[in-house]
Amino acid sequence: MLKQFMEFPLPISRKLKLSVLKRMLPPESTEFIVDATYCGAHMTLDLLDGPQRAIYQHDGAEKFMLHFLRDYLRTLPGPQTFLDIGANAGNHTFFMADHADRVFAFEPQHSLSSRLKDIVNAHPHLGNVTVCDFALGTEDKTDYIYDVGKCSGARSIIRNHADDAVAEEISIRHGDTVVRELGIESIAAVKIDVEGYEPLVLTGLAETLDKHRPVIVFEHSEANRDSYDGFEGMKKLFPDNYDFFQFDRRGAYRYHNARRGFYTVFPFRYDQPVNIIATGGVANLIACPREAAIPQTNFTPWPFETRKR
Incomplete structure (x- = not known):
């Protein structure tokens, strides 16, 4: 009965459905x-796994990022390829399959x-998607990925983990x-979400x-900041003449804007604590080649909204 309730298209929000589910499920x-x-x-x-629950709740997680990537690809001529590094449940992979000519999804967790x-x-409409069951890094090797949280998106190769954390052996390949x-x-856009392994992915793809x-588009957190050796150290992981932007969390992370997929981007400031610029202490940054023009916003506030800088 509860499963039917969650699947049936009732005229109520999925957020409300999830609230009901939380109260009715055994702990x-x-x-x-x-x-x-x-x-x-x-x-x-x-629905008890964070990334998959977000797909259910918003019909696509991080829709601000999805719509930004979609809008960027629309500005480019010719065939374009998208790399989804850390594909997890396929949120970005399946969305971008409709907008890129080819999509390569890299996900080392076997399940x-x-x-x-x-x-x-x-x-058949996903025939332009190639799934690769390994991680990208600086060399070919096997390693372990550990649970560092309560969902499939909180598993890391390098972050600190409990001594009894569940570990899975995975393959890592040299990116280039x-x-x-x-x-x-014709790689037009890359998304990297690898829980702290970003520097090694970028180095391997130099x-x-x-x-x-x-x-x-890549994750930035206080833990990542420690591995960069300052802003100059972070910039060295990217080609010359790249500029850095961030999503405005007030325009992207509010519930109704997450559902609508609105975004606003502005220049990134490395000196700002991450918890100021992003909900949950994890920000999504954009590294953009200086010669490219990225979409800045598709945000249209509802009448009751007032946004302050």
Whole structure:
């Protein structure tokens, strides 16, 4: 009955449905699976897993970022490729399949990469998606990814973890080598969400980024800040003549704007604490080649909204 309630298209918000689910589920529950459709693809979603719950709640998580990437690709001529590094539940992968000519999704967690492959194989309109079941880094090797939180998006190769944390052995490949082997061309945009492994991903893709000069959206947190050795250290991970922007959390992270997919971007200030510029202490930054023109905003406030700088 509860599953039917969550799946049935009632004239109430999914946020309210999730509130009901939270109150009715036994506290020891570890998963709650529903059938859903996202970007024309039928799939199951675990509503107790953060990334999958966000897809259910907003019909796409981080819609401000999705719409920014969509709008950027629309400004470019010719065929374009999107790299989703840390694809997880496929939020960005499936959305961008409608807007990029080719999408390459990199996800080393075996259960998640298998799920992505099954969804892609079951839907002909996702034929431009290639799922790679390994991480990208600076060398070919095996390593372990550890639980550092309560959802599939909180697993990290390098961040501190409890001694008894669940560990999964994964494969890591040298980024530039993989791009050459797969014959990936015309890379327009890259999304990186790898829980602190961003510096190694960027270092391993140095040749690729220098050649294609894509827009790069990546996570920034206080933990990441410590690994960069200052703003100059962060900039060295990118090709020359890149500028950095951030999403305005007031225009992007409010509930109704998350649902509508509105965004506003403005220049990034490295000296600001991350918890000032982003909800939850994790910001999404944009690294943009100086010769490219990125969309600045699609934000249209509702009449009751007042926004202050």
